[in-house]
Amino acid sequence: MNALETNGLSKEYTGNWGKRTKVSALNGLTIQVEHGQIYGFLGPNGAGKSTTIKLLLGLIAPTAGTGSLFGISIHDKRARERVGFLPEDPSFCAYLRADEFLDLCGKVLHMDREQRKKRIAETLQMVGLPDKATTRISQFSRGMLQRIGLAQALMNKPDLVVLDEPLNGLDPYGRKELKALLQVQKSQGKTVFFSSHILSDVQEMCDQVGILNRGQLVECGKLKEMLPVRNVRLKVSTMDMDTVNRLEPLVASMTREHHHWIIQLEGASRTDEVCAILRGHAQQSIEITRTTETLEEFFFRRIEENNLERGITRPEPIMAMAEA
Amino acid sequence: MNSRISFSSIVFLLAALAASIILSSKLAKARAVDCVTVAQGQSPMDGGLGKFISHINWMRLIQLRGTVDTMGGDKAAGLLAKKYNEITDHDPMFAAAYEEGALDLGWQNPQESLNLLDKAMRVSKLNDWKIPFMAGFIAKTRLKDPARAIAYVEESIKHPDCPGYVQRYLINLKSEVANGDPMVTLNLWTEYYEAGRAPKDSIEPRMGRGVLRPRIAMRTNTLAEADRHMALTRISQLSSKIIADAQAAQATEKEPGRKKELQDKIDNVGKIVNQVYGGIHICSKCFRPFSAGDNFCVFDGTKLQPYGTCPKDGTVTRDAYCQKCGTKVN
Amino acid sequence: MNDMMTICKTTYTRVIRTRSLYVLLAAVLMLVGVTHLYADLTGGRQAQLMYDTGGGVLTLVGLFSALMVTFDIARDLREKVAMTLLSKPLGRSQYLLGKFCGIVWIMTVNLFILSAGVMLVLHLEEGTWRADFIKLAISTWGAMVMTTALGVMFASFLGELSAALLTLFVFVAGHATAGLYYGTRAFKVLGGMLPGFCLVNFKTELGNNLGISWDLIALAVAYALVYSAVLLSMATIFFNRRDIA
Numbered sequence: 001m002n003a004l005e006t007n008g009l010s011k012e013y014t015g016n017w018g019k020r021t022k023v024s025a026l027n028g029l030t031i032q033v034e035h036g037q038i039y040g041f042l043g044p045n046g047a048g049k050s051t052t053i054k055l056l057l058g059l060i061a062p063t064a065g066t067g068s069l070f071g072i073s074i075h076d077k078r079a080r081e082r083v084g085f086l087p088e089d090p091s092f093c094a095y096l097r098a099d100e101f102l103d104l105c106g107k108v109l110h111m112d113r114e115q116r117k118k119r120i121a122e123t124l125q126m127v128g129l130p131d132k133a134t135t136r137i138s139q140f141s142r143g144m145l146q147r148i149g150l151a152q153a154l155m156n157k158p159d160l161v162v163l164d165e166p167l168n169g170l171d172p173y174g175r176k177e178l179k180a181l182l183q184v185q186k187s188q189g190k191t192v193f194f195s196s197h198i199l200s201d202v203q204e205m206c207d208q209v210g211i212l213n214r215g216q217l218v219e220c221g222k223l224k225e226m227l228p229v230r231n232v233r234l235k236v237s238t239m240d241m242d243t244v245n246r247l248e249p250l251v252a253s254m255t256r257e258h259h260h261w262i263i264q265l266e267g268a269s270r271t272d273e274v275c276a277i278l279r280g281h282a283q284q285s286i287e288i289t290r291t292t293e294t295l296e297e298f299f300f301r302r303i304e305e306n307n308l309e310r311g312i313t314r315p316e317p318i319m320a321m322a323e324a
Numbered sequence: 325m326n327s328r329i330s331f332s333s334i335v336f337l338l339a340a341l342a343a344s345i346i347l348s349s350k351l352a353k354a355r356a357v358d359c360v361t362v363a364q365g366q367s368p369m370d371g372g373l374g375k376f377i378s379h380i381n382w383m384r385l386i387q388l389r390g391t392v393d394t395m396g397g398d399k400a401a402g403l404l405a406k407k408y409n410e411i412t413d414h415d416p417m418f419a420a421a422y423e424e425g426a427l428d429l430g431w432q433n434p435q436e437s438l439n440l441l442d443k444a445m446r447v448s449k450l451n452d453w454k455i456p457f458m459a460g461f462i463a464k465t466r467l468k469d470p471a472r473a474i475a476y477v478e479e480s481i482k483h484p485d486c487p488g489y490v491q492r493y494l495i496n497l498k499s500e501v502a503n504g505d506p507m508v509t510l511n512l513w514t515e516y517y518e519a520g521r522a523p524k525d526s527i528e529p530r531m532g533r534g535v536l537r538p539r540i541a542m543r544t545n546t547l548a549e550a551d552r553h554m555a556l557t558r559i560s561q562l563s564s565k566i567i568a569d570a571q572a573a574q575a576t577e578k579e580p581g582r583k584k585e586l587q588d589k590i591d592n593v594g595k596i597v598n599q600v601y602g603g604i605h606i607c608s609k610c611f612r613p614f615s616a617g618d619n620f621c622v623f624d625g626t627k628l629q630p631y632g633t634c635p636k637d638g639t640v641t642r643d644a645y646c647q648k649c650g651t652k653v654n
Numbered sequence: 655m656n657d658m659m660t661i662c663k664t665t666y667t668r669v670i671r672t673r674s675l676y677v678l679l680a681a682v683l684m685l686v687g688v689t690h691l692y693a694d695l696t697g698g699r700q701a702q703l704m705y706d707t708g709g710g711v712l713t714l715v716g717l718f719s720a721l722m723v724t725f726d727i728a729r730d731l732r733e734k735v736a737m738t739l740l741s742k743p744l745g746r747s748q749y750l751l752g753k754f755c756g757i758v759w760i761m762t763v764n765l766f767i768l769s770a771g772v773m774l775v776l777h778l779e780e781g782t783w784r785a786d787f788i789k790l791a792i793s794t795w796g797a798m799v800m801t802t803a804l805g806v807m808f809a810s811f812l813g814e815l816s817a818a819l820l821t822l823f824v825f826v827a828g829h830a831t832a833g834l835y836y837g838t839r840a841f842k843v844l845g846g847m848l849p850g851f852c853l854v855n856f857k858t859e860l861g862n863n864l865g866i867s868w869d870l871i872a873l874a875v876a877y878a879l880v881y882s883a884v885l886l887s888m889a890t891i892f893f894n895r896r897d898i899a
Contacts, residue, residue: 054737054898057740057741057896058741059740059898060736060897060898060899061895077743077744078744079746080742081743083741085738087734087741088734088739089734090734090738091734092733092734092735092738093668093733093735095666096667096668102665104660104739105738105739107656107657107660108657108660108739108742109742110656110743149738162741181756272847333747333887333890333891333894336883337887337891340881340883340884341846341847341884343880344846344847344884345842345847347846347877348835348842348846348850348853348881350873351850351853351870351873351874351877352850353838354836354869354870354873355835355870358859358864358866358867358870359858359859359863359864368830369829370826370830371713371825371826372713372797372856372857373714373850373857375708375709375861376707376857378706379702379703379706379707381695381698382699383695383703386695387695410779417862418862420699425871438738449862449864482687528731561804603680636765639885
């Protein structure tokens, strides 16, 4: 059983007052997130990331498709018992103190008084706000709000933590702490599902990613398997002329550096063939270094490809600005 | 999406709606008995603050009345009528507004004044005799319409706390409609007097120092002392006038039929007077009451059969026995 | 039930921490008190004015409290408090009923304070205790419970401003529909389906010293509570269909 699963999940928004215009926010999303994974959910603005999260938490109703959390339908409120959620740009109950707000969340999570008291102290410590328990939320900065939001999401020691843009508003220290916190969650066997725009952080933390573009899932899978190898670098100590001649049509370059030969391949497709030639002639040790595409490169490439496939020619405004 | 609407919530909604329809109907019925209902007109959109708003308008009206005199008559009356209507729209029970409004408007625009009072009379719980009385007064004095005034004053006297002068005002109005006919007027006064009297079987003997005086026993009358006195005086004056006129006419009348007619009239008045003064000693000629010990009528000098005098020493007394000599008094 | 009470308590806390509420209460009590000085302006009817002002401010403060619910729900949605709470195992109906109960609670406290204050001021003015003001306060409470439910109903599918304005409009219009209840059967049924604020308003009668029985007050409050149940069940149906985005 997966921690999170969707099958053909779709959402269409209709205009106000029964206008016939319909906007498809999510179109047939099918994903599975295994236990103990950190799943990064990526996509440009308006791709449907937040819509997906809201669908999973039963905050909005799907137009089609199904979803489940720990095998329980997303329509059932019991599905949310083992979930912690941090919304995007929260402001929360400004009139409450931090501990009162966490206490409220604890009550809604049906925790008893002792449990709540203990957990409030723990979560505040966890998010770096141990001395702000009695401070009114109205006095919190944006980063502190994000932290208190995270604290409430972790109140019930959830098995699935769903975070919508958790890195927004956090300073570099905060981001580092959050990443460490999510790693701790993972190490405890918890599942983390989060959306983010900060691709480097996603690449650093995630086991799995899903890329969403205009409501459609473009890519989904384990990060290690997903990113294509850009080039392969082989380092060998000696090479005779025959080997050089045989390798020349297969490689991109061969250079002599001190006492070694550095062979560069474009892509990974000819790696095995080149290695076989080298081993056949020299029986020497070969040091292989593979360079993959960055997540950012992969992301932009796949989004553009997807736009082309779907006939979306108009560039995203931000891209147009960059091109200009 | 629709799966979020449970069947039980729909059932609950329908059950609650049915209960609210039944309750609202019951409540409306109960309100019709105990609360203010206005026969005509739409309730203003005042959000239930009508009573408060009417008071604010009342204060504004008091301010306005200070300046309204500088306006022209019709304009001022129109403005005042509008303000009084606003006040009474918001609080249909504002009796003072109707009354003061009627007086304010009565002089310049009597019709508006009557409209305001008509509106007051449509309010179920406004049991105020003054309102129809004022309407009658305005109809009589300003519109010179006594017939319309009678209809209003008749409404007024239906109220149990209506004072006697309203009834007497009604007699005057009716008399006026009858062109002051003394016989009609006498009948009206007699009716007024009789209406206040207890039935015949409840005759209460008057007591004098603990001794029964059956001779002067009379029926009790619920009219106030002053009202009773006024009624008796009017009956006495009118009957005297009618008899005097009839007797004068009889003296000059040659035609026997007409003479008989006049005699019948005198007899009728005599019956009325006997009915009114039953148990009281009255002059046989002018039908006015006389006091104990009187030998002659103080109105026409007629020789009377005296009563209440001691046959032994002539002491005048209203008791059964003379207080001086103990002789039984006639 | 516990979830509902939690939301109710939080809503109460939110309102009780609003300073403007205390200023409002003090101001309206002062307003009632100063009517003592209005003898000349009212032509000697200042005691009547005081009673009516008392009744009026009960309605206004009650209305202010009731309308708060429309802003409170909208604010929760805007600030993502609702989203945060509803992402937990909290039913939408419990959330909405909790909001309703919280506002009714604060409104009850407000009306109690005001009624006691007005009765005291009336006692000082007239030298006697106007016990019928309690009837007026209770009937106003009934009307305000209904108004709060109406506010919750509109807030369940509309934005804050439109919900507040519509609540206010229906509150005012509901006082002018008395004719419906004395019309034909169809009109009576229609009247039963609409919020009959005119049925629970006894200000004119009590202000004019017409004896209104406790039975009638009890019937009016029962109607207000039953109609509130109608509005709240509609609200939960709408809110359950609503996207919390």
